[in-house]
Amino acid sequence: MIEKIWFEKHLLGWLLWPLFWPLSKLFKCLAERRRGSYQKDDKRVYRAPVPVIVVGNITVGGNGKTPTVIWLVELLQRYGFKPGVVSRGYGAKAPSYPLVLDSGTSTKHCGDEPKLIHQRTGVPVAVSPVRSEAVKALLPAGVDIIVTDDGLQHYALARDIEIVVVDGNRRFGNEKLLPLGPLRESVERLNSVDFVITNGGKASSEEVAMSLTPSLAVNLITSEQAPVSQLNELVAFAGIAHPPRFFATLKELGASIKLSKSFADHKDFDPTELASIANQGDNVIMTEKDAVKCQQYAQDNWWYLPVSASIAEHDEQKILDRIKEVMRSYGSSTT
Known part of the structure; x- marks a missing residue:
């Protein structure tokens, strides 16, 4: 809802204007x-x-x-x-x-x-x-x-x-x-x-x-590389500030996404929760930023997508x- 108020001119933003405008001026x-x-x-x-x-x-x-x-x-x-x-x-x-x-x-x-x-x-x-x-x-x-x-x-x-x-x-x-x-x-x-x-x-x-140019997906366990489009029934998740950008990139690359899940930026993941999500597809795909937190408990069908400026x-x-x-x-x- 905050995103909609800030970036999409949601009606609620106008309703909250009398409350937030003085705070914004103070800030x-x-x-x-x-x-x-x-x-x-x-x-x-x-x-x-x-x-x-x-x-x-x-x-x-x-x-x-x-x-x-x-x-x-x-x-x-x-x-x-x-x-x-x-x-x-x-x-x-x-x-x-x-x-x-x-x-x-x-x-x-x-x-x-x-x-x-x-x-x-x-x-x-x-x-x-x-x-x-x-x-x-x-x-x-x-x-x-x-x-x-x-x-x-x-x-x-x-x-x-x-x-x-x-x-x-x-x-x-x-x-x-x-x-x-x-x-x-x-x-x-x-x-x-x-x-x-x-x-x-x-x-x-x-x-x-x-x-931002994406490259091949990289396996967290083996470091094998593969095109995203060749990974079947992907469960995609992202704990970044704007997850929709990551999901849109996957679709542009021809990914077969069965489930997408957004988390808060800098999320401290629960391995049990991620394992439960992972079981809903054949492969898991995440951002490279998320991958650095998942390395210790990653499974062999977990991948990340590097991007370069x-x-x-x-x-x-x-x-x-x-x-x-x-x-x-x-x-x-x-x-």
Whole structure:
């Protein structure tokens, strides 16, 4: 119902307007005041000795941010940089912070998105509610640039480049701030960022167009790969911010879906519940983000669908040129 109010102009939204409009105005006032206070008081802001790139959004919900982070990290690696990634680790609780991930780190301690980024890229990843502490934990690993997964509104960490990811189909919904709409900050905030990357839909002339390209399905047990269309009677589930996008992708690939099940984003799955759902079909298909949480109890007919961000070469070069410009200001360069 919240999705319908925010993005589909549901009648209930108009009925709730008198209640939520004052709260939305208050939220906007507090958000702007908070940002302004950090801009005026440098002593409250930590500046790392290496460049920091924030990849975030101004809306709640999934926009394709994690695939964008992975794309950016892989771009940096291709050009000889040594990136590290920091994250809040939403939905998880570590024994202590900051937590630097290794191959055995549980998603219960680090969260699903940091685990996925670490597995896909192999770069150092650290999580902490205080992102500056995560940055400091990565410096001994020899990183020369930091990418923050989310954290556009985490103004206690200074940043050199801001990248906002936008859902090209849903855009900004009713363009109202929480709780009346999906915005964390007003759309005017986009005027101050370096790049707006639009995932799907139609990007404007000032935006960078991005698409998510699915590959072959991967078996969680054997790592075998197969076209989704060749997997019979699929039970599909997704614990992400916007599950309908995943189900739509499966249909576009010719998947035979017997059952689809949506879960909350960052869901801590119950293995018994998943096994019960899995029994209703011949195969199970999930997102890669969900797969990192299911590896320990997966069955041999469980698959995940990886997706990768694609950006045109000329837009990629614009982003790379900006990064190199920042690197030179730190007295270092990589070709």
